[in-house]
Amino acid sequence: MTAHDNLIVPTPEGATRMLARYFDEEGLSGETLLNAVDLILQRTDVFLDDALAVTKATNGFESACAAGCGFCCHTLVSVSPPEAFFIARHIETAFEPEARDALKARVIAYAERTAGMDGAQRYIGRQACPFLREGDWFCGLHTARPLVCRAMHSGSLSDCKRAYETRDATVPAPTMAVFFENTKAYISAYVSALRPRGLKVYPVELAGALATIWREPDAMARWLNGDDLFDDVRLEAREVTRTVASQK
Numbered sequence: 001m002t003a004h005d006n007l008i009v010p011t012p013e014g015a016t017r018m019l020a021r022y023f024d025e026e027g028l029s030g031e032t033l034l035n036a037v038d039l040i041l042q043r044t045d046v047f048l049d050d051a052l053a054v055t056k057a058t059n060g061f062e063s064a065c066a067a068g069c070g071f072c073c074h075t076l077v078s079v080s081p082p083e084a085f086f087i088a089r090h091i092e093t094a095f096e097p098e099a100r101d102a103l104k105a106r107v108i109a110y111a112e113r114t115a116g117m118d119g120a121q122r123y124i125g126r127q128a129c130p131f132l133r134e135g136d137w138f139c140g141l142h143t144a145r146p147l148v149c150r151a152m153h154s155g156s157l158s159d160c161k162r163a164y165e166t167r168d169a170t171v172p173a174p175t176m177a178v179f180f181e182n183t184k185a186y187i188s189a190y191v192s193a194l195r196p197r198g199l200k201v202y203p204v205e206l207a208g209a210l211a212t213i214w215r216e217p218d219a220m221a222r223w224l225n226g227d228d229l230f231d232d233v234r235l236e237a238r239e240v241t242r243t244v245a246s247q248k
């Protein structure tokens with residue numbers, strides 16, 4: 001039996017159909033786009049809870065991840081533009097003005113400092129994600145964190161710690177391939193459902209995309225109108241944080 005047998009694993013085709021139908025019925029606007037991201041994140045959390053239960057039962061996989069563990073949060077974070085807009089809205093609404101302004105300054109400084117660095121360079125250089133809180137290493141985005149972050153589950157805290165302490169991005173984090181199927185499906189669905197509507201959709205680096213959204217006037221309206229806003233922070237291929245040793 002594989003981990004897939006007891007799970008309904010999202011596929012790119014199914015996720016695209018769902019998203020395309022949603023925009024056909026509800027129309028495409030800033031509001032419906034953000035609602036779609038919210039819906040996908042809710043489905044993702046349910047899927048990952050199920051996937052963790054199934055992989056525990058069938059493969060004996062136990063996630064070592066916990067709030068406050070952030071060795072893995074020292075790398076490039078790849079998102080789709082809809083997720084970047086969702087996170088930008090979250091930052092505007094979930095923080096008090098002083099904390100929000102400080103966070104935005106931190107994100108912009110990080111984006112400038114790390115522009116052009118790939119995931120391995122950030123990992124080896126211990127460039128902490130700007131949302132990793134200093135002191136307690138909690139994720140400052142929490143409910144709005146990206147799909148790629150939700151999917152990352154390691155079965156070995158000691159391997160994660162060893163990779164971080166030795167700055168060795170090649171130490172594999174043992175994980176299960178099925179956790180990433182959901183992320184792949186929805187990242188693909190954003191592209192396949194939105195490109196035919198004339199939008200420029202491709203993987204982007206999170207901090208750089210947020211800096212773009214805050215810098216460009218009317219960023220959401222322009223992007224929905226087909227402007228290619230994120231070309232400077234476009235990722236040609238999905239960047240990998242560290243080597244993961246995944247089982248099927």
Ligand code: SF4
Pocket residue numbers: 064065066069070071072073152153154156157160161173
């Ligand atoms: S993937 Fe590793 S470093 Fe990241 S939260 Fe899980 S155990 Fe900690």
Ligand code: SF4
Pocket residue numbers: 070072073074077129130131132133138139140141142145146149
């Ligand atoms: S967004 Fe949160 S979970 Fe993702 S890398 Fe940053 S601190 Fe870690």
